[in-house]
Amino acid sequence: MSPERVNLSAARVDMGGYTLTEHASLARRNTLRVAARASLLAEIHDAGKLQALLDYPAVRQGKLLVLGEGSNVLFTDDFDGTVLVMATRGVQVESDGDTARIAVAAGERWDDFVRWTLGQGYAGLENLILIPGTVGAAPIQNIGAYGCEVAEFVESVEAWDINEQRVVMLDHGTCAFAYRDSLFKQQPGRYIVTAVRFRLPRSRALRTGYAGIHEQLVRMGVDKPAPFHVAEAVVHLRTRKLPDPAVIGNAGSFFKNPLVNAALADRLTGEYPELTAWPQPDGRCKLSAAWMIERAGFKGMREGDAGISNRHALVLVNHGNATGTELWALAQRVMSAVQGQFGVTLEPEPMVIGTD
Ligand code: FAD
Ligand code: EPU
Numbered sequence: 001m002s003p004e005r006v007n008l009s010a011a012r013v014d015m016g017g018y019t020l021t022e023h024a025s026l027a028r029r030n031t032l033r034v035a036a037r038a039s040l041l042a043e044i045h046d047a048g049k050l051q052a053l054l055d056y057p058a059v060r061q062g063k064l065l066v067l068g069e070g071s072n073v074l075f076t077d078d079f080d081g082t083v084l085v086m087a088t089r090g091v092q093v094e095s096d097g098d099t100a101r102i103a104v105a106a107g108e109r110w111d112d113f114v115r116w117t118l119g120q121g122y123a124g125l126e127n128l129i130l131i132p133g134t135v136g137a138a139p140i141q142n143i144g145a146y147g148c149e150v151a152e153f154v155e156s157v158e159a160w161d162i163n164e165q166r167v168v169m170l171d172h173g174t175c176a177f178a179y180r181d182s183l184f185k186q187q188p189g190r191y192i193v194t195a196v197r198f199r200l201p202r203s204r205a206l207r208t209g210y211a212g213i214h215e216q217l218v219r220m221g222v223d224k225p226a227p228f229h230v231a232e233a234v235v236h237l238r239t240r241k242l243p244d245p246a247v248i249g250n251a252g253s254f255f256k257n258p259l260v261n262a263a264l265a266d267r268l269t270g271e272y273p274e275l276t277a278w279p280q281p282d283g284r285c286k287l288s289a290a291w292m293i294e295r296a297g298f299k300g301m302r303e304g305d306a307g308i309s310n311r312h313a314l315v316l317v318n319h320g321n322a323t324g325t326e327l328w329a330l331a332q333r334v335m336s337a338v339q340g341q342f343g344v345t346l347e348p349e350p351m352v353i354g355t356d
Helices: 047-055 110-119 213-219 227-241 262-271 289-295 324-342
Strands: 012-014 018-025 037-044 063-067 073-075 079-086 091-095 099-105 154-161 166-171 191-201 249-253 277-279 285-287 306-308 315-318 351-353
Touching: 018 047, 037 047, 047 154, 047 191, 073 324, 079 191, 110 227, 166 191, 213 227, 262 277, 262 285, 285 289, 289 324, 306 324, 315 324
Parallel strands: 037 079, 063 079, 073 351
Antiparallel strands: 012 018, 018 037, 091 099, 099 191, 154 166, 154 191, 249 315, 277 285, 306 315
């Protein structure tokens, strides 16, 4: 009998179109760099194999979590189930000259896509440059930055509906987009986004009103900006303000800016004139969570390896080996301090996994 060659380190099995790995480390798959594990990690490269993957007994019988690049999640525990990574690629364009309809596979990197659209001469996504993560995750919390939200450009979302066991095409209205919110966040676990369809114009009025963009364009010596100038200004601002996850673990803003009623906003801005408040079309007011957290004394503080960034008070950071539980405990301290001092309830922005 000839000896069988066994590779002890290779727990990854190629199933043709997708791979399965048991007891997989997620440490490099979440930007907070929490050392969590998944009972099973399924990485899919061929969208046509999704149903086969979902029918695989170990996947069908347990819990499922879809993960992109892990830039908006906090693992407080190991995931006892299957973590499904959409690694599908591909971009399809239909252009009628002035507008393009672009279908993008869920696994494409968001920032690559933005840069590609700018290179092709399409406008719209310039304010959303340099946001980490995948295209498939962009509609989940309706990513936004510098006065723009992705919802403005999403025509429809293609998804696998776990309840109905079929592919569905959800139009813009059905997606129920709102500030850092959508149908997908409201019904977690129901949809696996497989592709996003965008509608992008060749030109449109640029958004340069968000604090800092205009000043940055002036610094760059640009008086007639094109979309790529705005993108460059946003890259400058983001690089200056936000810590880089390659240098220190973080998930961007850890809290949403709270939407409060006008009476509370008036009372707080009366008491604290420096508190940034953005009036909303529905009469409510969005308050700067960063300002309140800084005022409550948390900016730059550290408890073991869990901390709040000294560059931006909304950013929870992992200085090295903080566990998800330690990071979550600090986040909860921040929430109770802001509640106590300002009477405002903060909500975490990332999906916190393992607390139920
Ligand atoms: P993940 O973190 O992997 O997942 C996020 C959520 O989406 C999870 O609930 C997950 O289950 C779900 N999900 C992911 N893919 C799918 C899919 N295919 N189908 C169904 N559900 C899915 N966000 C902003 O809005 N604006 C910013 O300016 C911004 N700046 C950031 C800066 C930094 C430095 C970092 C680290 C994060 C920042 N974020 C920002 C947050 C993050 O980049 C976005 O939320 C991004 O869309 C997450 O993409 P992801 O692929 O990493 O998703
Ligand atoms: N501020 C402070 N202390 C700080 C940082 C900010 O007081 O340490 C105050 C300043 O007054 C500043 C105001 O907060 O004027 C707003 O700051 P910033 O422009 O950085 O925006 P933000 O409200 O903190 C939001 C998004 C970011 C997005 C930026 C730019 C949320 C939760 N966060 O942050 O999104 O990039 O605006 O549009 O809405 C993310 O979601 O992960 C994220 C990074």
